[in-house]
Amino acid sequence: MIRRHPAPSLERPQTLVIDPPTRLEGGSPRPRLRVLFERGPATPRKVALVCAVLGALALGVAFLALHLGSEPVPRAIVGRVLWAHLFGRVEELTAADVIIWRIRAPRVVLGLTAGAALAIAGALLQALLRNPLAEPYVLGISGGAALGAIVAIVGWGDVLWARPLLAFVGAALTTALVYAMSRGRTGMATERLVLAGVIIATLLWSGIALVLALVPSPHLRGLVFWMMGDLSGVGDGVLPLVIGIVVAASAVAYMQARPLNLLMVGEEEARVLGVEVERVKTLAYFVASLLAGAIVSVAGAIGFVGLVVPHLVRLLWGADNRLVIPAAALSGAILVTLADTLARTALAPRELPVGAVTAMLGVPIFIALLRRV
Amino acid sequence: MLEARDVTVVCGARPVLSEVSLAVAPGELVAVIGPNGSGKTTLLRVLRGLVLPQRGEVRWQGKPLAHFSPRELARIFGVVPQDPKIGFRMTVLEYVLQARFPYSNGFGFESEADIRCALSALRLTRAVEFRDRWITELSGGERQRVILARALAVEPRVLLLDEPTSNLDLRFQVEMLTLIRELTRCRALSSIFVAHDLNLVAEFADRVLMLRDGRSLAFGSPEEVLTEERLWHAFGTRSLVDRHPVSGSPRITISRGDVRPPWQGPASFHPGGADDAERGSVEIAPS
The missing domain is CATH 3.40.50.300 (P-loop containing nucleotide triphosphate hydrolases)
Incomplete structure (x- = not known):
């Protein structure tokens, strides 16, 4: 049976009715700590709260790191030594002074700095490249920095700033090279980028192994130091320089947080919204290379922190870089300090490479979070 | 502007x-x-x-x-x-x-x-x-x-x-x-x-x-641009353009069969004839 449908009644679309504006949120006061886990744009309050919590944790971990070690120092004495050196006057150095202030404190400070710097570098690279695998170690940037630092030690061993400087040059050159290699005719592909990074990293590590085998220098440390990282060798006065570099670079990174948020969505989208893409990108690459270079030159290539920490922070609080950058810095500081304390104490008096411990601590946390969300 | x-x-x-x-x-x-x-x-x-x-x-x-x-x-x-x-x-x-x-x-x-x-x-x-x-x-x-x-x-x-x-x-x-x-x-x-x-x-x-x-x-205007000839030139596809019965704007329909350019005679949706016409344009209601 065949039947024609009646013509449907078609009318011109109705004129648009615009709803009355609904009330903005914030009418009833919320419990303070719930802000920590609310979805939505970062607010100054949320950033301050997250940073306060993480900052307190970082201080706690730092204190723990000073307290624990092959020679345990009672907590009361740790407190007294710290107080005396930070705010008071030190008349004579006791054994506790030497252990806490001369030996452990620089190492703890380096751990905090390294963790913060590597986490920020990772967060920057991931946002810039829109790739969750981007990280100084994976992309070969740490390898470039290590090669630069080795060249500096072999060539200009007595110049204090040669090491961070050449490490930075190595990191920056590697970044540029990986970036250039990843640009195909069809623009930058994510897979190409990681592939280019892995290949360059392999090349660089082989180069480092070669140099270490061919140039026996008393100042050079072994392959394990450069590949896995080690916080034990900070006695030579580079630390203040490295801290200065990291603080300045982190401040620059934080200034770029908002344009980076737009870049995460896409370069063209960011350009459409008025972001000066080339300037922000160059600046962020520069800062990431500087951070990685500075840390690698004194602590070797600690992997994994830059990869896992920013992810962890994003899983907990979202991807807004105004929150991710400071929160990742503090979480990275916590992770590395904790890992180094474990590395020093787990099999004392033997020490483990800190990079191996960061990986062992970070992976389970990461897997747990991945499964939860 | x-x-x-x-x-x-x-x-x-x-x-x-x-x-x-x-x-x-x-x-x-x-x-x-x-x-x-x-x-x-x-x-x-x-x-x-x-x-x-x-x-x-x-x-x-x-x-x-x-x-x-x-x-x-x-x-x-x-x-x-x-x-x-x-x-x-x-x-x-x-x-x-x-x-x-x-x-x-x-x-x-x-x-x-x-x-x-x-x-x-x-x-x-x-x-x-x-x-x-x-x-x-x-x-x-x-x-x-x-x-x-x-x-x-x-x-x-x-x-x-x-x-x-x-x-x-x-x-x-x-x-x-x-x-x-x-x-x-x-x-x-x-x-x-x-x-x-x-x-x-x-x-x-x-x-x-x-x-x-x-x-x-x-x-x-849509009336000027959306014509059978122009659509043929742009897309290389035969289409039928008539008026929308309610709004009066051009209405474009295509069919599987007809691939001749529009100047070779009027658009016919059903080159095969009346039988095909019935098959193509009307729907068989469930009985």
């Missing part, structure tokens, strides 16, 4: 756009149609200043785009890209709030007014109930409405939309284009959209620009 004059873009040796001109007055909604690869998206990018033409120029209010700062341009243009990939987990509200960047000093946090603006844009596109969902979790149609909200949150003078309705169901296609048309009228926007659905173009556009191989084949 947004004008493009004799815009020519060459990519390698291949001309992507050749001497395309276009003028869009405030309050006017212009559709760009043409086959795949005819330069529609490139034209939008040229209009936004993302691609610099080798010859010709784009002017806004009589001034070339080069005279505006990136931030000024960002406040003039609201852009809906074709198919943006958003990999990071951000909430819908955060995504729409990014549109307020050109009004900020580059860092700091969004103001209460920015949030109000983003929410009202979301309300317009009927997407406000997604405000706290992750942008990565939305369906294609929901995402498209959010992307339109982001373009509107810029409070632009010009809207550039690349297939704004491609992922939407019938109701939202009509609703979004109605919204775009209303906003174009009452905010005096110069709006340009790329579309493949010629019937939507015929219903909603004030004027139509037809492109093929980067050349402008026609620029005029």
Whole structure:
């Protein structure tokens, strides 16, 4: 049976009715700590709260790191030594002074700095490249920095700033090279980028192994130091320089947080919204290379922190870089300090490479979070 | 008034756009149609200043785009890209709030007014109930409405939309284009959209620009542009153009059978004859 449908009644679309504006949120006061886990744009309050919590944790971990070690120092004495050196006057150095202030404190400070710097570098690279695998170690940037630092030690061993400087040059050159290699005719592909990074990293590590085998220098440390990282060798006065570099670079990174948020969505989208893409990108690459270079030159290539920490922070609080950058810095500081304390104490008096411990601590946390969300 | 004059873009040796001109007055909604690869998206990018033409120029209010700062341009243009990939987990509200960047000093946090603006844009596109969902979790149609909200949150003078309705169901296609048309009228926007659905173009556009191989084949009212001959030239496909019984705008229908150019006789949907005609045009009701 065949039947024609009646013509449907078609009318011109109705004129648009615009709803009355609904009330903005914030009418009833919320419990303070719930802000920590609310979805939505970062607010100054949320950033301050997250940073306060993480900052307190970082201080706690730092204190723990000073307290624990092959020679345990009672907590009361740790407190007294710290107080005396930070705010008071030190008349004579006791054994506790030497252990806490001369030996452990620089190492703890380096751990905090390294963790913060590597986490920020990772967060920057991931946002810039829109790739969750981007990280100084994976992309070969740490390898470039290590090669630069080795060249500096072999060539200009007595110049204090040669090491961070050449490490930075190595990191920056590697970044540029990986970036250039990843640009195909069809623009930058994510897979190409990681592939280019892995290949360059392999090349660089082989180069480092070669140099270490061919140039026996008393100042050079072994392959394990450069590949896995080690916080034990900070006695030579580079630390203040490295801290200065990291603080300045982190401040620059934080200034770029908002344009980076737009870049995460896409370069063209960011350009459409008025972001000066080339300037922000160059600046962020520069800062990431500087951070990685500075840390690698004194602590070797600690992997994994830059990869896992920013992810962890994003899983907990979202991807807004105004929150991710400071929160990742503090979480990275916590992770590395904790890992180094474990590395020093787990099999004392033997020490483990800190990079191996960061990986062992970070992976389970990461897997747990991945499964939860 | 947004004008493009004799815009020519060459990519390698291949001309992507050749001497395309276009003028869009405030309050006017212009559709760009043409086959795949005819330069529609490139034209939008040229209009936004993302691609610099080798010859010709784009002017806004009589001034070339080069005279505006990136931030000024960002406040003039609201852009809906074709198919943006958003990999990071951000909430819908955060995504729409990014549109307020050109009004900020580059860092700091969004103001209460920015949030109000983003929410009202979301309300317009009927997407406000997604405000706290992750942008990565939305369906294609929901995402498209959010992307339109982001373009509107810029409070632009010009809207550039690349297939704004491609992922939407019938109701939202009509609703979004109605919204775009209303906003174009009452905010005096110069709006340009790329579309493949010629019937939507015929219903909603004030004027139509037809492109093929980067050349402008026609620029005029839907009645002038959407003719059987022109559609044949642009798309190489036989189509039947008649009047919509209610709105009176051109109605374009295609069929499987007829591939002859329109000048070889009137369009017949059913080259096989009356039997085929019955089979093709009427529906067999369930008995």
